[in-house]
Amino acid sequence: MQYRLRHVGEADWHLIARIFNLYIETSFAAYPDKPVGADFFKAVYHSAPEYPFFVAETGSRLAGFGYLSAIRRADTLRSSGMLIYFLSPAHTGCGLGTRLLEALMAHGRKMGVTNYLAHVSSLNENSLRFHEKRGFKECGRFHAVGRKFGRPFDMVWLQRQSDERDSF
Numbered sequence: 001m002q003y004r005l006r007h008v009g010e011a012d013w014h015l016i017a018r019i020f021n022l023y024i025e026t027s028f029a030a031y032p033d034k035p036v037g038a039d040f041f042k043a044v045y046h047s048a049p050e051y052p053f054f055v056a057e058t059g060s061r062l063a064g065f066g067y068l069s070a071i072r073r074a075d076t077l078r079s080s081g082m083l084i085y086f087l088s089p090a091h092t093g094c095g096l097g098t099r100l101l102e103a104l105m106a107h108g109r110k111m112g113v114t115n116y117l118a119h120v121s122s123l124n125e126n127s128l129r130f131h132e133k134r135g136f137k138e139c140g141r142f143h144a145v146g147r148k149f150g151r152p153f154d155m156v157w158l159q160r161q162s163d164e165r166d167s168f
């Protein structure tokens with residue numbers, strides 16, 4: 001399938017929320033237990049518009065989204081960023097997640113980011129495997145900090161250091 005990555009636009013917020021809400025309602029991939037509205041992601045973007053926020057589309061359909069954000073608002077931590085991405089289930093396993101990750105990291109490198117972090121539910125085995133295959137290592141774990149669908153889960157922090165020679 002052919003995918004096009006582009007910067008997020010005003011018309012994308014509801015579609016992004018729809019993809020995210022699917023994971024809220026059916027999996028441990030998204031932490032909230034209640035659906036979010038378009039304003040949730042709009043606020044994320046407007047809080048730090050200098051960071052990349054991409055959508056992936058095939059034809060005229062949104063297939064997923066991803067963004068990079070600061071881990072904390074401190075100049076001393078500018079070289080670190082947090083990655084978040086979600087794909088419509090029909091578009092997983094097609095290389096799109098890797099493509100989004102590569103685009104976010106490439107943009108991050110231009111901003112001086114060399115240290116990438118992601119946090120994943122311990123019950124989201126697909127995401128843990130995805131990150132591991134792409135060079136992320138577990139760097140921390142908060143035990144039983146979440147509970148969803150009646151089950152406790154850990155928040156697993158993953159880290160990858162990168163430079164301009166990086167490749168997958």
